[in-house]
Amino acid sequence: xxxxxxxxxxxxxxxxxxxxxxxxxxxxxxxxxxxxxxxxxxxxxxxxxxxxxxxxxxxxxxxxxxxxxxxxxxxxxxxxxxxxxxxxxxxxxxxxxxxxxxxxxxxxxxxxxxxxxxxxxxxxxxxxxxxxxxxxxxxxxxxxxxxxxxxxxxxxxxxxxxxxxxxxxxxxxxxxxxxxxxxxxxxxxxxxxxxxxxxxxxxxxxxxxxxxxxxxxxxxxxxxxxxxxxxxxxxxxxxxxxxxxxxxxxxxxxxxxxxxxxxxxxxxxxxxxxxxxxxxxxxxxxxxxxxxxxxxxxxxxxxxxxxxxxxxx
Amino acid sequence: xxxxxxxxxxxxxxxxxxxxxxxxxxxxxxxxxxxxxxxxxxxxxxxxxxxxxxxxxxxxxxxxxxxxxxxxxxxxxxxxxxxxxxxxxxxxxxxxxxxxxxxxxxxxxxxxxxxxxxxxxxxxxxxxxxxxxxxxxxxxxxxxxxxxxxxxxxxxxxxxxxxxxxxxxxxxxxxxxxxxxxxxxxxxxxxxxxxxxxxxxxxxxxxxxxxxxxxxxxxxxxxxxxxxxxxxxxxxxxxxxxxxxxxxxxxxxxxxxxxxxxxxxxxxxxxxxxxxxxxxxxxxxxxxxxxxxxxxxxxxxxxxxxxxxxxxxxxxxxxxxxxxxxxxxxxxxxxxxxxxxxxxxxxxxxxxxxxxxxxxxxxxxxxxxxxxxxxxxxxx
Numbered sequence: 132x133x134x135x136x137x138x139x140x141x142x143x144x145x146x147x148x149x150x151x152x153x154x155x156x157x158x159x160x161x162x163x164x165x166x167x168x169x170x171x172x173x174x175x176x177x178x179x180x181x182x183x184x185x186x187x188x189x190x191x192x193x194x195x196x197x198x199x200x201x202x203x204x205x206x207x208x209x210x211x212x213x214x215x216x217x218x219x220x221x222x223x224x225x226x227x228x229x230x231x232x233x234x235x236x237x238x239x240x241x242x243x244x245x246x247x248x249x250x251x252x253x254x255x256x257x258x259x260x261x262x263x264x265x266x267x268x269x270x271x272x273x274x275x276x277x278x279x280x281x282x283x284x285x286x287x288x289x290x291x292x293x294x295x296x297x298x299x300x301x302x303x304x305x306x307x308x309x310x311x312x313x314x315x316x317x318x319x320x321x322x323x324x325x326x327x328x329x330x331x332x333x334x335x336x337x338x339x340x341x342x343x344x345x346x347x348x349x350x351x352x353x354x355x356x357x358x359x360x361x362x363x364x365x366x367x368x369x370x371x372x373x374x375x376x377x378x379x380x381x382x383x384x385x386x387x388x389x390x391x392x393x394x395x396x397x398x399x400x401x402x403x404x405x406x407x408x409x410x411x412x413x414x415x416x417x418x419x420x421x422x423x424x425x426x427x428x429x430x431x432x433x434x435x436x437x438x439x440x441x442x443x444x
Numbered sequence: 445x446x447x448x449x450x451x452x453x454x455x456x457x458x459x460x461x462x463x464x465x466x467x468x469x470x471x472x473x474x475x476x477x478x479x480x481x482x483x484x485x486x487x488x489x490x491x492x493x494x495x496x497x498x499x500x501x502x503x504x505x506x507x508x509x510x511x512x513x514x515x516x517x518x519x520x521x522x523x524x525x526x527x528x529x530x531x532x533x534x535x536x537x538x539x540x541x542x543x544x545x546x547x548x549x550x551x552x553x554x555x556x557x558x559x560x561x562x563x564x565x566x567x568x569x570x571x572x573x574x575x576x577x578x579x580x581x582x583x584x585x586x587x588x589x590x591x592x593x594x595x596x597x598x599x600x601x602x603x604x605x606x607x608x609x610x611x612x613x614x615x616x617x618x619x620x621x622x623x624x625x626x627x628x629x630x631x632x633x634x635x636x637x638x639x640x641x642x643x644x645x646x647x648x649x650x651x652x653x654x655x656x657x658x659x660x661x662x663x664x665x666x667x668x669x670x671x672x673x674x675x676x677x678x679x680x681x682x683x684x685x686x687x688x689x690x691x692x693x694x695x696x697x698x699x700x701x702x703x704x705x706x707x708x709x710x711x712x713x714x715x716x717x718x719x720x721x722x723x724x725x726x727x728x729x730x731x732x733x734x735x736x737x738x739x740x741x742x743x744x745x746x747x748x749x750x751x752x753x754x755x756x757x758x759x760x761x762x763x764x765x766x767x768x769x770x771x772x773x774x775x776x777x778x779x780x781x782x783x784x785x786x787x788x789x790x791x792x793x794x795x796x797x798x799x800x801x802x803x804x805x806x807x808x809x810x811x812x813x814x815x816x817x818x819x820x821x822x823x824x
Contacts, residue, residue: 146823180824183661185650187820202819205663213661219654221452223459228452235448236662280658 134161135197136288136319137182142191144177144343151177152188153343159321164314166334167323168430174343175323176216179290182321183213195288209237212286212318216293218277220265227252227261230279237284251283254309271302278306282313289313290321295329307333327430339434346437355428358436359386362405363428364397367421368413371395375416382408395420445664449672453647457680463639467684471633472691478629479696482622494519494528495566498537498549508552510584511577515550518573526569550574563757624783626698628753631778633681633688634711635744637718638725640677642740645726645812646733647673651821652726653733667813670723674809677719678712685711701786706794710781713801717774718744720808727815744775751775777801 137159144152152174159165167175180186182193184202193200196207220229230248238244252258255275265273274294282289291310295303311333314320324330330337331351339346339354347354361384371390379397380388384405387398399405406425413420434440457463499515518526532540537549541561548560548570556574560567646653648670650660659669689711692698701707725740745753750773752758759779763770770776777797784793 184819185657185660185821185824187822202660205665208661208663211661213658215654215657217654219658221456221655223456224452228455232448232452233658233662235445235452236659236664239445239448 135159136161136195137321138192138194139178139182140192142178142181142188142193144174144181144186144188151343152181152191155191155340155343155345157338157345157348159319160336161319162314162317163335164310164320164322164333166330166337167321167340168325168327168330168334168337168434169340170325173325173340175325175340176292177343178340179292179321179323183211183290184208210287212282212284212289214278214281214289214291214294216296218265218273220273220276220280222265225262225264226257226268226276226279229265229276230283233280234283237286247283247285251279254282254312255279256305269299269302271298271305274298274302274306278309282318285316286318288319288321290323292323293325294322295324295326303329327434331430337430339430339437341434341438347433351430354430354433358428358433359400360398360428360432360436361401362399363426363432364395364399364406364409365424365426366395366397366409366413367393367423368395368418369393369421371418375412375418379409379412382412446668446672449664449669450676453673453676454679457640457643457676463643463680466639467633467636467681468687471629471636471684471688474632475626475629475688475692475696478622478625479698482625494525495548495569496528496530496546497570498530498532498540498546500532500534500537500549500551502534502551502553504553508554508556510581511550511552511556511574514573514577527573622756623698623700623786624752624756624759624779626692626700627779627782628748628751628775630685630689630692630711630782631714631751631775632744632748632753633685634714634778635718635721635747635775636684637677637681637715638722638740638744639737640681641674641719641722641724642726642736643722644670644673644677644719645723645816646736648816649727649821651730651824657824666816670813670816674719674723677722678716681715681719682712685715700782703785706785706791707782710778710785710794710798710801713798713805714774714778714781717778717801717805717808720805720812721774723812724808727812747773747775751779771800772804774801774804777804 135158137157139155139157142152142155142157143150155174155178157178167178169175177186181188182195182200184200184204195204196210198204198207200207221232224232227248230251231244234244234248234251238247252261255278257272257275257279260268260272265276268276274297278291278294281291289310294310295306298306307329310320310322314333322330322334334351336348336350337354338348347357349357368390376388376390379385379395382405384399384401385397386400387396389396395409397405397409406423410420410423497515499512515527515529519529530546532549534551537546537559540546541549541559544561547564547566548558550570551557551559556577558570558574560570647656647659648666650657660666686708689700689707692700721743722740725736725743728736731739749755750758750762750769753775759770759776762773762776770780777800780797781794781801784791784797788794
């Protein structure tokens with residue numbers, strides 16, 4: 132069995148009348164990129180702050196590296212790196228000074244620190260901006276600096292709380308590639324986001340949360356298998372009769388059919404020839420059709436089916 | 445780790461333009477405004493002039509013959525001339541006083557009575573002269589009655605005492621009334637350390653700043669990290685104090701006294717107290733950063749107002765009505781340190797004020813650490 136780095140049992144956290152975490156159970160295993168996926172306000176950041184010993188909680192148990200996590204768990208904290216949702220750097224220190232300052236909270240040896248800081252600068256590709264002050268950096272570069280400050284000391288466990296918010300696509304790609312590289316170098320990563328594409332791209336296991344409750348956990352394949360939908364077909368059709376719609380609804384594996392604004396939506400639960408069957412039928416009935424799309428289910432579909440709402444609602 | 449944190453926080457602090465303006469530049473601007481505002485007053489009072497006074501003799505003035513002799517003695521021309529006396533009728537004396545040609549007049553009857561129109565240093569001198577005369581007169585009468593054999597000795601001692609009083613009545617350094625405004629300004633510089641203390645507190649509480657949250661998840665101990673930030677605050681503020689006092693001394697040529705070492709030591713304790721006040725305010729409850737900042741400025745200016753930054757004799761008024769406030773008002777304690785160095789020969793008031801500042805700082809620091817010691821937060 133793989134070693135657990137984080138274990139959370141029945142974690143309950145209230146903000147007055149609001150139940151922020153409702154009996155959260157979670158396990159993060161060594162070497163994985165664990166994704167916490169949920170809409171804004173679902174409790175992802177609260178969960179992370181509880182794990183890090185910043186927030187008090189009402190009930191439950193948290194163990195990190197096999198030990199209870201407290202505010203003064205300095206030994207455990209030495210092995211943890213955190214990239215907060217908000218950029219937390221000194222505006223009056225240069226890029227290199229900021230990284231050295233925060234690295235110095237973990238590493239005392241000057242030589243060792245110098246090497247680590249240099250590696251971090253290269254890792255986030257900020258070599259050209261060493262002497263820049265944060266207010267002079269773009270949003271994407273600032274996020275990269277924020278990451279460098281959190282990971283320069285080469286932690287074994289890294290928390291990244293929505294590190295790509297308000298970041299341009301190029302920087303986002305670099306950040307995601309960087310996270311995978313950290314994981315390849317041996318770090319266990321806990322990644323929170325409400326961007327399902329990111330989570331789907333980099334996370335080996337995912338916990339879907341909403342309103343403080345864990346809804347489902349597993350690999351992306353496992354999560355997709357949990358839902359009924361296996362394939363979603365969209366066809367541009369100018370005119371479709373009621374009996375033709377009914378005939379498609381009666382096809383094998385088809386469980387839902389909608390026709391709105393000249394588009395036919397067909398959701399299938401499985402099978403391998405659904406698209407061929409639908410298009411064959413339309414040809415047979417001499418129904419003219421335009422563009423055709425076939426999509427496999429996404430995590431958004433998983434979230435939609437579990438909660439009845441879009442992930443970004 | 446302490447010096448690592450100190451080094452970078454010092455760098456960040458001295459590059460903070462807003463803090464630099466308020467701590468370094470603003471006091472210089474204010475000092476310049478004071479200087480040009482007081483202009484002639486500062487120069488005029490460099491050399492003490494004899495106090496114009498009238499003496500009005502009534503029918504019963506025979507009993508105060510000795511006072512006339514004393515007044516004549518004090519009116520002799522020369523460096524030590526203290527009074528400029530003219531003898532007039534009561535009516536004329538009142539007119540001269542009304543016109544501001546004299547600062548007061550003595551009415552000689554059975555005893556000596558002083559009439560003045562307003563309060564000020566000249567009026568204080570006149571009162572001091574008449575009070576001493578009355579006191580000595582009483583002593584002489586008592587001695588004649590009880591120990592007539594010691595009369596000669598007493599007269600000798602009294603005449604010597606009178607001369608000494610004349611020489612030291614305004615202190616060893618010819619203290620200038622207007623200089624008190626600059627003392628109050630220096631006290632304000634010290635209390636502006638509250639900005640730095642407030643920043644230290646914000647950087648120590650994860651529920652108040654992102655940087656504090658980042659520090660809180662690291663293995664850095666809160667006490668060590670806050671102590672480093674606090675020491676940076678004291679260092680930067682003391683530098684601001686040095687710049688301010690250097691500007692007053694070297695550029696404005698204001699005579700703040702000759703005991704530079706003690707002045708700087710008092711400034712250091714003042715800065716320490718200023719930073720402690722900010723740290724304490726920053727540690728209270730869950731008020732927003734802006735609220736705490738406003739509170740810090742408000743409290744600093746409140747203390748400075750009652751130390752005489754806006755109204756020169758405010759500290760004297762407080763001393764008369766609520767003296768205990770002057771013992772706990774940090775700004776008043778700082779100005780007391782400077783004032784006592786300039787006025788008194790012994791350092792007891794100076795050391796008493798310094799010790800009070802240290803006690804206040806220690807209590808505020810302990811209170812701050814007590815409030816910040818909470819390990820986990822209910823919300824962030």
